[in-house]
Amino acid sequence: MSNIDDILVLFERISRVLHNDGHAGGLKPTQWEALRYFSRANRFSRSPSALTAYLGMTKGTVSQTINALNKKGLIDKTVDDDDRRQVQIDLTTKGLKLLAQDPLESLAQSLSKLSGAQRQELHNDLGDFLRTTLRRRDGLPFGACKTCRYFKKNAPDGSPHKCGLLEEPLSASDSDLICVEHEKAG
Ligand code: SF4
Numbered sequence: 001m002s003n004i005d006d007i008l009v010l011f012e013r014i015s016r017v018l019h020n021d022g023h024a025g026g027l028k029p030t031q032w033e034a035l036r037y038f039s040r041a042n043r044f045s046r047s048p049s050a051l052t053a054y055l056g057m058t059k060g061t062v063s064q065t066i067n068a069l070n071k072k073g074l075i076d077k078t079v080d081d082d083d084r085r086q087v088q089i090d091l092t093t094k095g096l097k098l099l100a101q102d103p104l105e106s107l108a109q110s111l112s113k114l115s116g117a118q119r120q121e122l123h124n125d126l127g128d129f130l131r132t133t134l135r136r137r138d139g140l141p142f143g144a145c146k147t148c149r150y151f152k153k154n155a156p157d158g159s160p161h162k163c164g165l166l167e168e169p170l171s172a173s174d175s176d177l178i179c180v181e182h183e184k185a186g
Helices: 003-023 028-042 048-055 058-072 093-099 105-111 116-136
Strands: 073-080 087-091 161-163 169-171
Touching: 003 105, 028 048, 028 058, 028 087, 028 093, 048 058, 048 087, 058 073, 087 093
Parallel strands: none
Antiparallel strands: 073 087, 161 169
């Protein structure tokens, strides 16, 4: 077996662990992914269409996932008064409470055993691998705002930062959130 095959088997096994752990708290793995996504996405990205791009699933499946989370009282949907097609999704208090019991925590404990340098290297390598893989399928990378080429740190007319693409102010906490429009800074 080649080195590449060995790595692929590791990905497969990790993905199986993630999938098996994703049946906790009365949710399905995709519902957990959506809940995590809405907790980490910025205000330009907390929509059904952005979630569809993030998950790389069909609109129908994503719509069922959102409806299930809504029925369980884990998310709120707000329709834009100016454009009824635009919907923003936010976690409810109940959703935030459930997220605090995220089954990914068991993997987080394993990762915490690595040194800071090992974690940084793993993060960089997996990030590069994911971006390359998504590019081949026209997928979107959804990086953190502060690593985007449009991010203007401490802009004179920012709050304190600004998005150079959308011309919108960005707070310090916005800078850590992920965005559907993200393009990695060179
Ligand atoms: S700077 Fe980039 S990631 Fe941040 S809001 Fe603008 S487009 Fe999105």
